[in-house]
């Protein structure tokens with residue numbers, strides 16, 4: 047008998063534990079959003095029907111992860127759980143020193159505390175907001191050097207997360223190696239639309255950094271999704287497994303920062319991994335001050351266990367095929383209906399191009415914020431603005447439009463099914479049909495950094 051090749055890609059799991067979600071009325075949602083200062087971050091999650099705020103720490107764990115957690119070792123120092131975690135991280139990344147942290151930004155905090163100072167410049171394809179904030183917190187500049195294609199939402203390119211190699215060379219010449227603590231690359235490029243970086247680009251960026259004597263660090267949050275894109279889009283990788291591809295990616299780097307809340311498939315956790323002995327020793331000293339003893343780093347033993355298993359599950363081919371297909375499926379529905387999205391769809395999210403969808407709302411009246419709020423009011427869906435509210439506030443207090451005004455609909459891992467996605471598409475199409483009626487917003491109250499988390503806004507219409 048011939049092998050059966052279905053075209054339907056099903057969720058590669060069955061559900062054994064369910065969590066009810068709550069339906070609300072439009073009137074209720076209007077009240078909840080007003081009470082939240084028109085900031086979806088300040089909504090109560092129980093008032094959200096489909097929560098696509100983030101894919102970070104929101105995934106469903108597997109029965110294997112739970113069984114690992116039950117068998118954890120909670121010793122303060124030298125716990126068996128730590129060694130299982132360390133072995134998994136080393137096996138996949140190849141880095142010598144594994145420094146656990148309670149989440150990704152804690153790894154950034156430690157690293158930049160040690161390597162960056164006033165006047166320095168960190169180069170990256172695109173810094174994620176916490177990465178940028180940690181660089182700037184040290185008085186350094188976070189400079190984004192993504193390729194020009196990566197800034198054009200509608201343009202199709204297989205690796206829109208690539209760093210511009212000429213711009214990287216120029217920046218190194220212009221700034222001078224003494225003022226560059228590290229060259230980084232974020233895989234996938236979250237703030238640029240969840241777009242992947244090719245192996246060729248990682249290799250070339252690593253060569254440029256190393257030729258200048260600079261460390262090359264990967265922001266590895268979504269390393270498994272990036273591996274899948276390399277497998278399916280880059281010549282020469284089709285027959286390699288995701289773990290082989292991940293190992294090759296890491297082999298070009300001197301270290302990585304990682305949020306295990308993404309491709310660690312865990313609800314909390316992260317790590318900093320490094321090859322350099324002296325740098326690792328300095329980082330461990332900071333870790334003890336801020337995170338805890340170096341064999342737990344702000345995590346419980348059971349968190350370490352969940353990550354040790356989760357890192358491998360994130361690299362499973364069946365899982366990655368389903369995961370990336372879910373995004374493409376939504377993307378195809380929206381594109382067919384004429385809704386502008388970042389093309390092609392990324393690894394963990396679909397990004398709606400609010401700038402294109404709402405041309406009547408100026409950037410400084412936050413079109414992506416308005417679109418995101420409309421999704422909540424219409425269908426109880428919560429995404430996140432990746433645009434001028436998130437990135438527009440400059441260190442000197444002035445404001446400028448972000449490069450793109452997007453709404454990110456990020457998918458928690460292994461949580462939602464195809465019918466959730468069908469519902470979501472319906473909500474977006476309904477908002478699109480009434481888009482002329484949407485108005486801009488103004489900020490009423492804001493914090494000096496990372497203002498989008500706590501700002502309170504008011505509609506302008």
Ligand code: F0G
Nearest residue numbers: 100102149150151174176236267305307
């Ligand atoms: N780097 C990238 C590329 C990220 O996407 C994130 C988090 C971090 C670093 C920081 O990790 O949250 O564990 O401290 N991104 C989440 C998101 C918050 O929603 O995209 P963390």
